[in-house]
Amino acid sequence: MIALVHRWTSRPGWPLAALLCLYPLWWALGIGAFAFLIFAIPMAFELRRRRPLLMPPAFGIWLLFLLWTTFSLLMVPLEAPHTSAGGSTIGHMIGILFRLTQFGAVTVIAVYVVNLRHDEVSQRDIMRWLSILFLVTVAGGFLALAVPNLSFTSPLEAMLPHSISSNRYVSYLVHPAAAEVQSVLGYSAPRPAAPWGYTNFWGNNLSIMIIWLCAYMWRPNTALRRLSLFAIIALSLVPIVYSLNRGLWLGLILSVLYMVYRFAASGDLRGVLFIVIAIPFAIVAFLATPLHRVVSDRTSHSGSENIRAFADKAAIDGALESPILGWGGTRKTLGSSQSIAVGPSPKCPNCGSVGIGSTGEFWEIAFTTGLVGVAIYFAYFVAAFWQLRRDRSPTGSAARLIVLLAIFYSYFYNSLPSSSALTFISIAMAWRSVLAAEAELVTVPKRVPTRRSWLIGEAPA
Numbered sequence: 001m002i003a004l005v006h007r008w009t010s011r012p013g014w015p016l017a018a019l020l021c022l023y024p025l026w027w028a029l030g031i032g033a034f035a036f037l038i039f040a041i042p043m044a045f046e047l048r049r050r051r052p053l054l055m056p057p058a059f060g061i062w063l064l065f066l067l068w069t070t071f072s073l074l075m076v077p078l079e080a081p082h083t084s085a086g087g088s089t090i091g092h093m094i095g096i097l098f099r100l101t102q103f104g105a106v107t108v109i110a111v112y113v114v115n116l117r118h119d120e121v122s123q124r125d126i127m128r129w130l131s132i133l134f135l136v137t138v139a140g141g142f143l144a145l146a147v148p149n150l151s152f153t154s155p156l157e158a159m160l161p162h163s164i165s166s167n168r169y170v171s172y173l174v175h176p177a178a179a180e181v182q183s184v185l186g187y188s189a190p191r192p193a194a195p196w197g198y199t200n201f202w203g204n205n206l207s208i209m210i211i212w213l214c215a216y217m218w219r220p221n222t223a224l225r226r227l228s229l230f231a232i233i234a235l236s237l238v239p240i241v242y243s244l245n246r247g248l249w250l251g252l253i254l255s256v257l258y259m260v261y262r263f264a265a266s267g268d269l270r271g272v273l274f275i276v277i278a279i280p281f282a283i284v285a286f287l288a289t290p291l292h293r294v295v296s297d298r299t300s301h302s303g304s305e306n307i308r309a310f311a312d313k314a315a316i317d318g319a320l321e322s323p324i325l326g327w328g329g330t331r332k333t334l335g336s337s338q339s340i341a342v343g344p345s346p347k348c349p350n351c352g353s354v355g356i357g358s359t360g361e362f363w364e365i366a367f368t369t370g371l372v373g374v375a376i377y378f379a380y381f382v383a384a385f386w387q388l389r390r391d392r393s394p395t396g397s398a399a400r401l402i403v404l405l406a407i408f409y410s411y412f413y414n415s416l417p418s419s420s421a422l423t424f425i426s427i428a429m430a431w432r433s434v435l436a437a438e439a440e441l442v443t444v445p446k447r448v449p450t451r452r453s454w455l456i457g458e459a460p461a
Helices: 002-009 014-021 023-029 032-048 059-075 090-114 123-146 155-159 168-174 199-218 223-242 246-266 269-288 291-300 305-321 361-390 394-409 418-439 451-456
Strands: 179-182 189-192
Touching (some): 002 014, 014 023, 014 032, 014 123, 032 168, 059 090, 059 361, 090 418, 123 189, 123 199, 123 223, 123 418, 199 223, 199 246, 199 418, 223 269, 246 269, 246 291, 269 291, 305 361, 361 394, 361 418, 394 418
């Protein structure tokens, strides 16, 4: 066993492979939410041996955002207007520090992927690992539909004192469950969550990984691979629809439109033809099955719009009250859209305080780091998209689409840790292609970054 572990860990890129391919194991052990932080540690140690280091695109802007997030912690002890007290309690501080360390872990993962040589870990290796995780996510969706009440005590949860494991936030982190059972349609219905904890994380991550599945299966160009890709996507539509996740649905529509545009712009008529043929088949299958009734029911139920609107307004109000540094961490609102009462009741389960920033990354960053912080955050993604424009390969197109989705989803989903990590892995993959292509055009050593390379991610010159 020891020899097997040693052989595995001696392979280049093993922390990334273990993180992605074995994620169901980490989820079952109760450490899924911590896996990105855990595997960032061996990545950081390996980076110490890889000098000099290449940095991801627009890395200086990202470091500025991390610095701004750190400065915003000065505001944590202060009481934000129209919020409940407790901003500086121990439990709240643990949550804030955990979020900050997750930002650090995502950063390390991105730097690690950029510095993996192509002869060590190829682009297709990483695509394959992400495709495996996509299949696991789809399987988790079917598991949720088949056994919606499946949940179990993880080993980590069993080791924690009950006073800690019974906390709602801690339970989400360490208690594996197949689905979130909610009354979105007026009756209880399962929404896939495994192996990501929340349905929103499930949808966000699936929409990222399906892009890499398409990129991986598209080459080599064989009829069997295309048919297999079509079959996999068709099967995945079942848990996608039953997730009742409208943000995911819109994101997939955006992805299809982007793919059609990229295929047409690059002159790949076979790609356009594949999508044109696939869409009618998908529509017929959709209308011939109960899936269309699920979508119809979902669009006719407002669900959580009132709660979201209330929380989003509270986030903007807080950002306007402290536009420079924000409030350092989230707070609970005083009351909710249903009542000014603080706390739910049997007659009004939606009454009570709402977590500000729980409705999307944009709202959380605006409240926690202010208008300046949120501007820096989105400036990074815009700059990264611009830097990746030079990569016209499928990898570059996939990464740019994922950057667009990250911006789009920020208004609906929180992204730390898993979605942010997958997004940064995608950006780093495309940047590897840019660096490899430009290294062939220069005569200086390709692993000697310039000052401009460190600040905004320009390739060595």
